[in-house]
Amino acid sequence: MTRFAFEIAATDGAARTGTITMQRGVIRTPAFMPVGTAATVKAMKPGDVERAGADIILGNTYHLMLRPGAERVARLGGLHGFMGWNKPILTDSGGYQVMSLSALTKRSEEGVAFASHLDGTRHMISPERSIEIQRLLGSNIVMAFDELVPTTSTREVQAAAMERSMRWAKRSRDAFDSGGDHAANNAIFGIQQGALDEGLRKASADALIDIGFDGYAIGGLAVGEGQEAMFGCLDFATGQLPVERPRYLMGVGKPTDIVGAVERGVDMFDCVMPTRSGRTGQAFTRTGPINIRNARFAEDQGPLDPECACAVCTTWSRAYVHHLVRAGEMLGAMLMTEHNIAFYEAMMADLRAAIAEGRLAAFANDFRARYDAPKGE
Numbered sequence: 001m002t003r004f005a006f007e008i009a010a011t012d013g014a015a016r017t018g019t020i021t022m023q024r025g026v027i028r029t030p031a032f033m034p035v036g037t038a039a040t041v042k043a044m045k046p047g048d049v050e051r052a053g054a055d056i057i058l059g060n061t062y063h064l065m066l067r068p069g070a071e072r073v074a075r076l077g078g079l080h081g082f083m084g085w086n087k088p089i090l091t092d093s094g095g096y097q098v099m100s101l102s103a104l105t106k107r108s109e110e111g112v113a114f115a116s117h118l119d120g121t122r123h124m125i126s127p128e129r130s131i132e133i134q135r136l137l138g139s140n141i142v143m144a145f146d147e148l149v150p151t152t153s154t155r156e157v158q159a160a161a162m163e164r165s166m167r168w169a170k171r172s173r174d175a176f177d178s179g180g181d182h183a184a185n186n187a188i189f190g191i192q193q194g195a196l197d198e199g200l201r202k203a204s205a206d207a208l209i210d211i212g213f214d215g216y217a218i219g220g221l222a223v224g225e226g227q228e229a230m231f232g233c234l235d236f237a238t239g240q241l242p243v244e245r246p247r248y249l250m251g252v253g254k255p256t257d258i259v260g261a262v263e264r265g266v267d268m269f270d271c272v273m274p275t276r277s278g279r280t281g282q283a284f285t286r287t288g289p290i291n292i293r294n295a296r297f298a299e300d301q302g303p304l305d306p307e308c309a310c311a312v313c314t315t316w317s318r319a320y321v322h323h324l325v326r327a328g329e330m331l332g333a334m335l336m337t338e339h340n341i342a343f344y345e346a347m348m349a350d351l352r353a354a355i356a357e358g359r360l361a362a363f364a365n366d367f368r369a370r371y372d373a374p375k376g377e
């Protein structure tokens, strides 16, 4: 049985489309991974996530280690059985969230000590503990533990964090390899750091390639630098990573971010945007996002997106979803989330088809023109 195989079926410019084959299933790339932070893609049942088109979801090490606890999830059969999702799961390493959510963090060469944002209890994540937690969760794609610093930090601080992250990448790889069955059934990705600096990004890529990973993530972007700066970084960062391995841009992003990153050779994405903004009333459409709470939708009998074939758009009207969201009904958040995930997954399917047929540039230009057109809202 294949542990992990990435096959590129077609390329168009720097973009690629293909498949990642794992024991849990096949992931069509470029792929969007809905975020299942606390062992749930918020407001959606796993079967609906699958029907919306997702081949893989993401789980968060930091949240799950604190609640319900990695050892408990392992005793309950791992994340797949616990939450009822049978396809592949990627878990992050906890590095980003421990540094953005927890209090009283203390960083050292060993790892990061911190106080839980839930109850203040003290914990420690090291590269070894992060890999152990991801193994206990039953993750299929495990991420190396890394250190993040703000993109506004000095180059010296950026360089030191990148170099430590590369030492932690080696320790993560070693911990993964000593994990027995874990290593036999799963894959591990390294994470390129170096902020927006081409030289630091290159040094990071070279260090990761020396260690050797199944795939390579691009970390430390989409943290407030803006789309233009992010694309400027991707223009060199993707090319520094191996052609024959999947490239994963972490935490991205808006629809036009994803389209531009696919054009630059990225294969995998995750973002809370479709789920989080669904719960606040923002629906994605081919002609740009709409706020369903807006009074102009109160008697609009059309679907959220006239071009969407999802179960929500083929059944309910904007007027009904508007009513549910305004009334604070749970079903409002559920329908908005389901449509938004379906929108993202349909966009990925359109991107894959455009690459396969050699018309990505035309597709991307048309997508941007329609998505960004003035709406008069």
Ligand SMILES: [Zn+2]
Residues within 6 Å of the ligand: 304, 305, 308, 309, 310, 311, 312, 313, 314, 339, 340, 342, 343
């Ligand atoms: Zn829809």
